[in-house]
Amino acid sequence: MAEEIVNTGRPADNDNALYGLIRRLLRNKAAVFGLVIIVLMFLCALFAPMLATYDFAKQDLPSMLQPPSKAHIFGTDEFGRDIYSRIVYGSRVSLEVGFLAVGISLLAGLLLGSIAGYYGRTLDSVICALIDIALAFPMTLLAIAIIAILGPGLFNVCLAIALSSWGSFARIVRGQFLSLKNQEFIEAAKILGYSDVRIIFRHILPNSLAPLVVLTTLEVPKAIIVEATLSFLGLGIQPPLPSWGSIMSSGRSFLFDAPWITVFPGVMIILVVMGFNLFGDALRDTLDPRLRN
Amino acid sequence: MSHLLPPMKATGVVIMLRYFARRMTFLVLTLLGMTIIIFSMLHLAPGDPIDLIVGPNVTPEVRENIRHQYGLDRPLVIQYFGFMRSLLHGDLGESIIQHKPVSELIAERFFVTLELSITALVISFLIAIPIGIKAALKRNTITDYALMAVSLIGISMPTFWFGLMLLYIVAFKLRLFPISGYGTWKHLVLPALTIGITDAALVARMVRSSMLEVVRQDYIRTARSKGLAERVVINRHALRNALIPIITLLGLRIGWVVGGSVVVEIVFARPGLGRLMVDSILARDYPVVQGTMIVLTTCIILGNLFADVLYAIVDPRIKLR
Numbered sequence: 149m150a151e152e153i154v155n156t157g158r159p160a161d162n163d164n165a166l167y168g169l170i171r172r173l174l175r176n177k178a179a180v181f182g183l184v185i186i187v188l189m190f191l192c193a194l195f196a197p198m199l200a201t202y203d204f205a206k207q208d209l210p211s212m213l214q215p216p217s218k219a220h221i222f223g224t225d226e227f228g229r230d231i232y233s234r235i236v237y238g239s240r241v242s243l244e245v246g247f248l249a250v251g252i253s254l255l256a257g258l259l260l261g262s263i264a265g266y267y268g269r270t271l272d273s274v275i276c277a278l279i280d281i282a283l284a285f286p287m288t289l290l291a292i293a294i295i296a297i298l299g300p301g302l303f304n305v306c307l308a309i310a311l312s313s314w315g316s317f318a319r320i321v322r323g324q325f326l327s328l329k330n331q332e333f334i335e336a337a338k339i340l341g342y343s344d345v346r347i348i349f350r351h352i353l354p355n356s357l358a359p360l361v362v363l364t365t366l367e368v369p370k371a372i373i374v375e376a377t378l379s380f381l382g383l384g385i386q387p388p389l390p391s392w393g394s395i396m397s398s399g400r401s402f403l404f405d406a407p408w409i410t411v412f413p414g415v416m417i418i419l420v421v422m423g424f425n426l427f428g429d430a431l432r433d434t435l436d437p438r439l440r441n
Numbered sequence: 442m443s444h445l446l447p448p449m450k451a452t453g454v455v456i457m458l459r460y461f462a463r464r465m466t467f468l469v470l471t472l473l474g475m476t477i478i479i480f481s482m483l484h485l486a487p488g489d490p491i492d493l494i495v496g497p498n499v500t501p502e503v504r505e506n507i508r509h510q511y512g513l514d515r516p517l518v519i520q521y522f523g524f525m526r527s528l529l530h531g532d533l534g535e536s537i538i539q540h541k542p543v544s545e546l547i548a549e550r551f552f553v554t555l556e557l558s559i560t561a562l563v564i565s566f567l568i569a570i571p572i573g574i575k576a577a578l579k580r581n582t583i584t585d586y587a588l589m590a591v592s593l594i595g596i597s598m599p600t601f602w603f604g605l606m607l608l609y610i611v612a613f614k615l616r617l618f619p620i621s622g623y624g625t626w627k628h629l630v631l632p633a634l635t636i637g638i639t640d641a642a643l644v645a646r647m648v649r650s651s652m653l654e655v656v657r658q659d660y661i662r663t664a665r666s667k668g669l670a671e672r673v674v675i676n677r678h679a680l681r682n683a684l685i686p687i688i689t690l691l692g693l694r695i696g697w698v699v700g701g702s703v704v705v706e707i708v709f710a711r712p713g714l715g716r717l718m719v720d721s722i723l724a725r726d727y728p729v730v731q732g733t734m735i736v737l738t739t740c741i742i743l744g745n746l747f748a749d750v751l752y753a754i755v756d757p758r759i760k761l762r
Binding site for chain 1: 730737
């Protein structure tokens, strides 16, 4: 069968399988729906200046606290700023933080997971203990604690989220290393005299791609929610940069008079997070149903 | 032949005791590790630790005085031991802003957070378990899809946003419950529902998975082939086994629920530990931040321990390890 996957250890041999995978994925309605949402969000962030109807920082006090209308699709906030435009620009912040934080997390997890899995014994025990501690704590609480030390701001938020979520990545990478370490193609590479680094980068890591891609897709929405929470508490993105969380934070004081300030950013978060979750779940089911645990 | 079979009861007790001993050692190590990490945080912060305690507009002499007063001029290890000694005597330092002992501030608010966390956890499992089981039993039907769709929305919501929505609709528009504060059971309802419902969304999925796993097992097939009514099969065999891993779930969710109560306390203006912590972070009141973090993480660690022990008691298979 053209789609049979043979594990020769070389990713290139699996290209047929990749095409089949993508087709299967696109047949899944949930996956397509999720993917569409993700793409729309990217486009929104990319074309924000064109999609926004006003400058997100422009104050217009006479128009403050207006309900949704033709002029302001989502209404205005206490400074007269257009909520819709702020939400559009907020998508940039959420995506930036989401991917930067998860990116750092992925790198840290890759590094520590590889060391733990490949070299084993004491290094492994130490890193495992660190992973357990990192995973035992609720992400939000840990992120808040880290912001307490580092102070607020976009980069610190990314760092805080990364430090709370690297554990899952490390665990997966370590698991992959432990299971692949003893396979024949690795032994063959060692006998051929390949250096450790080469073995790690060209033989083990490419085979670990699938679970890592799934985890990344599922960690980005978590990062987005934690960033929104931190910004809501005043510990995250600082003004005037609009973050969906900080919009809701200022909207909170006017919740009873102007609920639209709080409702719309929340709905956006729900949509985006749902999109990533749906796509990530479908990806996981397609790539390896065994991963669902 | 009886000498080949050890008396089951005695062996069982010994194994349990050994398990407890191992768990206790692990607990002490974890708590120690946690104190080391939280203690180091003051020193990991960029800049001089003194800056976290006093403002920047202080003369050098006053800085040195404060530094000596807080013992920050001693070697780190000595500082840590001093820190631990005070900790074990219940002294968590003094708030810079309020000039009250940190332990007093925490004691005032501890029960508020405890009450919220426990109620939220109970609500969460009361909602999630029936829903998860129902979804599993009606797998791939409309009921399953509908329930899982609702749960997906639940996981995708920021907890604080859901709290704000409940606040607006239930407290403001419908005037069913108070808007904020603390005091009666009515003040507890909305905050607990906020955390409880969002947590239930995730727990329901896990219950569903667990139930699906169990129903696939051979012993269920045996029960069915014995001719037992489906209801009996489920109630007597499947449920019991599916609920065992749910208890470990309790342990996992405790951390999340405590984390959630931090934000919810702010939304509903409850005077709890979470709110104290966030206010102190914003006010740069470091001793309070450190104190609340220690208390919160200790509670989470103890909560996990409690769930682990519960699991060991409930699952007879663990005794065989």
